[in-house]
Amino acid sequence: MAWTYLVLAGLFEIGWAIGLKYSDGFSRLIPSVLTAISMVISVVLLGLALRSLPVGTGYAIWTGIGTVGTAILGIVLLGEPATALRLACIGLIIVGILGLKFAAG
Template structure:
């Protein structure tokens, strides 16, 4: 269940990033409210997932989902660069997130 909560926190992190963009430096009311609600929700869900997940793993996964998701959505909907190098770097981030998830139960 903690992984699901963490995944939703990551999705809210993506929503928060776009809310900040739309708020124009928090100068527009409703986009600013949207950014605040999604940002606080993301942090609250991250902290909830930390009850049972290691902080280093959870934080890395949370930021990875947010960074990769924001970049991909920016490419699709905002016309941001989709160069081969950029897509390859996003793939590396996602492979790191997946690796952390798959190794979470492995004791070294």
Template structure:
């Protein structure tokens, strides 16, 4: 169950990171409220997950999900460039996340 909470926390991290782009510097009320709610949900779920998981693993996986998810959605949704170096770097982060889960 803790791993599911951690994955959900990571998904909310991606949501708030992408939400920052839509807030226009926190000047748009609805996107700002939704982004802040996603931030709260992300940290709250992380807090629940670390009750059962080591903080070193949970925090690394949480930030990794956020980094990889945000980068991939930035490419897909926002039209950002995907260079070979970026793709290789994301693959290495993902490999590290799998290693942390298995370790």
């Protein structure tokens, strides 16, 4: 169950990271509220996951999921550049996430 919590926490991290852009510096009410809710859910789920996962592994995977998802949504939703180097670096982060998952068991 810890891994499920961790993946969900990472997905909510993507939500709040993208939400920061849409909240426009917390000047737009609905995106700001949704961003804050996503932040709380993400951290609570991370806390639940860390009950049984090593903190270094859990935190690194949580931030990795958030980083990869946010970078991809930045490309898809916000028109950020999708250069070969950028995509390769995203791929390296994914390899790191998988490596940590398999190393932790």
